Amino acid sequence: xxxxxxxxxxxxxxxxxxxxxxxxxxxxxxxxxxxxxxxxxxxxxxxxxxxxxxxxxxxxxxxxxxxxxxxxxxxxxxxxxxxxxxxxxxxxxxxxxxxxxxxxxxxxxxxxxxxxxxxxxxxxxxxxxxxxxxxxxxxxxxxxxxxxxxxxxxxxxxxxxxxxxxxxxxxxxxxxxxxxxxxxxxxxxxxxxxxxxxxxxxxxxxxxxxxxxxxxxxxxxxxxxxxxxxxxxxxxxxxxxxxxxxxxxxxxxx
Numbered sequence: 001x002x003x004x005x006x007x008x009x010x011x012x013x014x015x016x017x018x019x020x021x022x023x024x025x026x027x028x029x030x031x032x033x034x035x036x037x038x039x040x041x042x043x044x045x046x047x048x049x050x051x052x053x054x055x056x057x058x059x060x061x062x063x064x065x066x067x068x069x070x071x072x073x074x075x076x077x078x079x080x081x082x083x084x085x086x087x088x089x090x091x092x093x094x095x096x097x098x099x100x101x102x103x104x105x106x107x108x109x110x111x112x113x114x115x116x117x118x119x120x121x122x123x124x125x126x127x128x129x130x131x132x133x134x135x136x137x138x139x140x141x142x143x144x145x146x147x148x149x150x151x152x153x154x155x156x157x158x159x160x161x162x163x164x165x166x167x168x169x170x171x172x173x174x175x176x177x178x179x180x181x182x183x184x185x186x187x188x189x190x191x192x193x194x195x196x197x198x199x200x201x202x203x204x205x206x207x208x209x210x211x212x213x214x215x216x217x218x219x220x221x222x223x224x225x226x227x228x229x230x231x232x233x234x235x236x237x238x239x240x241x242x243x244x245x246x247x248x249x250x251x252x253x254x
Contacts, residue, residue, distance in 0.1 A: 099170035171205030
Protein backbone atom coordinates (compact mmCIF):
# COMPACT_ATOMS: atom_id res chain seq x y z
CA UNK A 1 0.00 0.00 0.00
CA UNK A 2 1.31 3.43 -0.94
CA UNK A 3 2.00 5.98 1.79
CA UNK A 4 -0.69 8.36 0.48
CA UNK A 5 -3.25 5.53 0.43
CA UNK A 6 -2.41 4.59 4.02
CA UNK A 7 -2.75 8.22 5.15
CA UNK A 8 -6.13 8.47 3.40
CA UNK A 9 -7.37 5.31 5.14
CA UNK A 10 -6.18 6.61 8.51
CA UNK A 11 -8.12 9.85 8.00
CA UNK A 12 -11.21 7.93 6.90
CA UNK A 13 -11.07 5.83 10.08
CA UNK A 14 -10.66 8.96 12.18
CA UNK A 15 -13.57 10.66 10.42
CA UNK A 16 -15.81 7.65 11.05
CA UNK A 17 -14.84 7.01 14.68
CA UNK A 18 -13.76 10.36 16.10
CA UNK A 19 -10.61 8.82 17.62
CA UNK A 20 -8.17 6.09 16.60
CA UNK A 21 -5.43 4.07 18.29
CA UNK A 22 -2.07 3.00 16.91
CA UNK A 23 -2.73 -0.61 17.90
CA UNK A 24 -6.02 -0.84 16.01
CA UNK A 25 -4.63 0.89 12.95
CA UNK A 26 -1.62 -1.40 12.82
CA UNK A 27 -3.92 -4.43 12.80
CA UNK A 28 -6.28 -2.92 10.24
CA UNK A 29 -3.53 -1.87 7.82
CA UNK A 30 -1.22 -4.85 8.49
CA UNK A 31 1.80 -2.69 9.30
CA UNK A 32 3.91 -2.18 12.42
CA UNK A 33 2.91 0.19 15.20
CA UNK A 34 6.13 2.13 14.54
CA UNK A 35 4.94 2.76 10.99
CA UNK A 36 1.56 3.95 12.26
CA UNK A 37 3.20 6.25 14.80
CA UNK A 38 5.26 7.85 12.05
CA UNK A 39 2.13 8.24 9.94
CA UNK A 40 0.22 9.87 12.78
CA UNK A 41 3.11 12.19 13.58
CA UNK A 42 3.25 13.31 9.95
CA UNK A 43 -0.52 13.85 9.73
CA UNK A 44 -0.33 15.79 12.98
CA UNK A 45 2.38 18.05 11.54
CA UNK A 46 0.12 18.67 8.55
CA UNK A 47 -2.70 19.74 10.92
CA UNK A 48 -4.97 16.90 9.74
CA UNK A 49 -5.43 15.35 13.19
CA UNK A 50 -4.60 15.89 16.85
CA UNK A 51 -1.86 13.56 18.01
CA UNK A 52 -2.29 12.05 21.49
CA UNK A 53 -0.53 9.25 23.36
CA UNK A 54 -1.44 5.94 21.76
CA UNK A 55 -3.31 7.37 18.80
CA UNK A 56 -5.05 10.49 17.51
CA UNK A 57 -8.20 12.59 17.88
CA UNK A 58 -10.13 14.79 15.52
CA UNK A 59 -8.41 18.14 15.15
CA UNK A 60 -9.71 20.76 17.59
CA UNK A 61 -10.68 23.86 15.63
CA UNK A 62 -9.38 27.17 17.02
CA UNK A 63 -11.13 30.33 15.84
CA UNK A 64 -10.48 33.88 17.07
CA UNK A 65 -13.43 35.57 18.74
CA UNK A 66 -15.71 37.42 16.33
CA UNK A 67 -15.00 40.74 18.03
CA UNK A 68 -11.28 40.27 17.39
CA UNK A 69 -11.93 39.66 13.67
CA UNK A 70 -14.03 42.77 13.03
CA UNK A 71 -10.99 44.78 11.94
CA UNK A 72 -9.89 42.20 9.36
CA UNK A 73 -12.93 41.35 7.22
CA UNK A 74 -12.77 38.43 4.77
CA UNK A 75 -14.80 39.29 1.63
CA UNK A 76 -14.20 35.78 0.25
CA UNK A 77 -16.93 34.59 2.63
CA UNK A 78 -19.48 36.32 0.41
CA UNK A 79 -19.29 33.33 -1.95
CA UNK A 80 -21.36 31.26 0.49
CA UNK A 81 -24.39 33.52 0.51
CA UNK A 82 -25.79 33.08 -3.03
CA UNK A 83 -27.05 29.51 -2.43
CA UNK A 84 -28.55 30.75 0.86
CA UNK A 85 -30.32 33.65 -0.87
CA UNK A 86 -31.83 31.19 -3.35
CA UNK A 87 -33.60 29.40 -0.47
CA UNK A 88 -35.55 32.49 0.60
CA UNK A 89 -39.23 33.03 -0.12
CA UNK A 90 -41.51 35.94 0.68
CA UNK A 91 -43.14 35.78 4.10
CA UNK A 92 -40.62 33.44 5.73
CA UNK A 93 -39.44 33.81 9.30
CA UNK A 94 -35.71 33.17 9.42
CA UNK A 95 -32.78 33.38 11.81
CA UNK A 96 -29.56 35.03 10.70
CA UNK A 97 -26.97 34.11 13.29
CA UNK A 98 -23.92 36.04 14.42
CA UNK A 99 -20.70 35.90 12.40
CA UNK A 100 -19.13 37.45 9.34
CA UNK A 101 -20.71 35.14 6.75
CA UNK A 102 -24.14 35.66 8.31
CA UNK A 103 -23.62 39.40 8.27
CA UNK A 104 -22.85 39.32 4.54
CA UNK A 105 -26.12 37.42 4.08
CA UNK A 106 -28.06 40.08 6.00
CA UNK A 107 -26.44 42.88 4.01
CA UNK A 108 -27.41 41.26 0.72
CA UNK A 109 -31.06 40.38 1.35
CA UNK A 110 -33.13 41.49 -1.70
CA UNK A 111 -34.71 44.89 -1.09
CA UNK A 112 -38.10 43.74 -2.39
CA UNK A 113 -38.33 40.52 -0.32
CA UNK A 114 -40.59 40.67 2.76
CA UNK A 115 -39.15 38.60 5.61
CA UNK A 116 -39.11 38.41 9.38
CA UNK A 117 -35.50 38.13 10.56
CA UNK A 118 -34.67 37.04 14.10
CA UNK A 119 -31.13 37.61 15.36
CA UNK A 120 -29.20 38.02 18.59
CA UNK A 121 -26.42 39.98 16.88
CA UNK A 122 -26.59 43.80 17.21
CA UNK A 123 -24.47 44.26 14.10
CA UNK A 124 -27.05 42.42 12.00
CA UNK A 125 -29.86 44.42 13.60
CA UNK A 126 -28.01 47.56 12.54
CA UNK A 127 -27.49 46.24 8.99
CA UNK A 128 -31.22 45.56 8.60
CA UNK A 129 -32.59 48.78 10.06
CA UNK A 130 -32.77 50.39 6.60
CA UNK A 131 -34.20 47.34 4.82
CA UNK A 132 -37.68 48.34 3.58
CA UNK A 133 -39.30 44.87 3.70
CA UNK A 134 -37.67 43.14 6.66
CA UNK A 135 -39.26 42.99 10.09
CA UNK A 136 -36.48 42.58 12.67
CA UNK A 137 -36.84 40.74 15.97
CA UNK A 138 -33.84 41.17 18.26
CA UNK A 139 -33.32 38.50 20.90
CA UNK A 140 -32.94 39.87 24.42
CA UNK A 141 -30.50 38.74 27.05
CA UNK A 142 -26.92 39.23 28.12
CA UNK A 143 -24.51 40.31 25.38
CA UNK A 144 -21.82 37.64 24.95
CA UNK A 145 -18.99 39.68 23.47
CA UNK A 146 -16.76 36.90 22.03
CA UNK A 147 -19.55 35.87 19.66
CA UNK A 148 -21.34 39.26 19.45
CA UNK A 149 -24.69 37.70 20.38
CA UNK A 150 -27.20 37.63 23.20
CA UNK A 151 -27.24 34.53 25.38
CA UNK A 152 -28.96 33.22 28.48
CA UNK A 153 -32.50 32.36 29.55
CA UNK A 154 -34.01 35.54 28.15
CA UNK A 155 -32.88 34.72 24.62
CA UNK A 156 -33.80 31.04 24.95
CA UNK A 157 -37.32 31.80 26.20
CA UNK A 158 -37.90 34.17 23.27
CA UNK A 159 -36.71 31.50 20.84
CA UNK A 160 -39.15 28.96 22.24
CA UNK A 161 -42.05 31.23 21.24
CA UNK A 162 -41.14 31.40 17.55
CA UNK A 163 -41.08 28.86 14.72
CA UNK A 164 -38.46 29.38 12.00
CA UNK A 165 -38.67 28.34 8.37
CA UNK A 166 -34.90 28.60 7.99
CA UNK A 167 -31.91 29.13 10.25
CA UNK A 168 -28.61 30.32 8.78
CA UNK A 169 -25.44 29.83 10.81
CA UNK A 170 -21.73 30.03 10.13
CA UNK A 171 -19.71 26.86 10.61
CA UNK A 172 -17.65 26.91 13.80
CA UNK A 173 -16.81 23.21 13.64
CA UNK A 174 -18.74 20.27 12.22
CA UNK A 175 -17.99 16.57 12.43
CA UNK A 176 -20.19 13.61 11.53
CA UNK A 177 -19.56 11.87 14.86
CA UNK A 178 -19.32 14.90 17.15
CA UNK A 179 -21.89 17.10 15.43
CA UNK A 180 -22.05 20.89 15.17
CA UNK A 181 -19.83 22.41 17.88
CA UNK A 182 -18.60 25.68 19.40
CA UNK A 183 -16.07 26.62 22.07
CA UNK A 184 -18.45 28.34 24.49
CA UNK A 185 -21.15 26.72 26.61
CA UNK A 186 -23.41 29.82 26.61
CA UNK A 187 -23.30 30.00 22.83
CA UNK A 188 -24.10 26.30 22.45
CA UNK A 189 -27.22 26.67 24.61
CA UNK A 190 -28.70 29.45 22.48
CA UNK A 191 -27.82 27.84 19.15
CA UNK A 192 -29.32 24.53 20.27
CA UNK A 193 -32.58 26.24 21.24
CA UNK A 194 -32.62 28.01 17.87
CA UNK A 195 -32.18 24.82 15.85
CA UNK A 196 -34.87 23.03 17.85
CA UNK A 197 -37.38 25.64 16.64
CA UNK A 198 -36.37 25.43 12.96
CA UNK A 199 -37.82 23.53 10.02
CA UNK A 200 -34.41 23.62 8.31
CA UNK A 201 -30.92 24.57 9.49
CA UNK A 202 -28.28 25.68 7.00
CA UNK A 203 -24.56 25.96 7.81
CA UNK A 204 -22.28 28.17 5.70
CA UNK A 205 -18.49 28.20 5.72
CA UNK A 206 -15.18 26.94 4.35
CA UNK A 207 -14.36 23.25 4.04
CA UNK A 208 -11.59 23.47 6.64
CA UNK A 209 -14.27 23.89 9.32
CA UNK A 210 -15.66 20.46 8.46
CA UNK A 211 -14.32 17.25 9.99
CA UNK A 212 -13.30 19.37 13.00
CA UNK A 213 -14.62 19.59 16.54
CA UNK A 214 -14.83 22.04 19.44
CA UNK A 215 -15.57 21.67 23.14
CA UNK A 216 -19.37 21.95 23.24
CA UNK A 217 -21.79 20.14 20.97
CA UNK A 218 -24.74 22.21 19.79
CA UNK A 219 -26.63 19.38 18.06
CA UNK A 220 -25.76 15.99 16.53
CA UNK A 221 -24.94 15.95 12.83
CA UNK A 222 -28.36 14.65 11.76
CA UNK A 223 -30.02 17.85 13.02
CA UNK A 224 -28.33 19.81 10.22
CA UNK A 225 -30.18 19.87 6.89
CA UNK A 226 -27.87 21.67 4.47
CA UNK A 227 -24.20 22.68 4.37
CA UNK A 228 -22.84 25.31 1.98
CA UNK A 229 -19.07 25.07 1.66
CA UNK A 230 -16.24 25.48 -0.84
CA UNK A 231 -13.96 23.28 -2.91
CA UNK A 232 -11.26 21.21 -1.26
CA UNK A 233 -13.46 18.98 0.88
CA UNK A 234 -11.99 15.48 1.23
CA UNK A 235 -13.99 12.87 -0.64
CA UNK A 236 -14.54 10.71 2.46
CA UNK A 237 -15.85 13.69 4.45
CA UNK A 238 -18.17 14.64 1.60
CA UNK A 239 -19.44 11.07 1.34
CA UNK A 240 -20.07 10.78 5.09
CA UNK A 241 -22.06 14.04 5.09
CA UNK A 242 -24.23 12.98 2.16
CA UNK A 243 -24.74 9.48 3.60
CA UNK A 244 -26.42 11.13 6.62
CA UNK A 245 -28.94 12.75 4.25
CA UNK A 246 -27.44 16.23 4.67
CA UNK A 247 -27.67 18.31 1.51
CA UNK A 248 -24.33 19.70 0.36
CA UNK A 249 -23.67 22.69 -1.89
CA UNK A 250 -20.07 23.25 -2.96
CA UNK A 251 -19.33 26.72 -4.31
CA UNK A 252 -16.40 27.71 -6.48
CA UNK A 253 -13.38 29.41 -4.92
CA UNK A 254 -13.35 31.93 -7.79
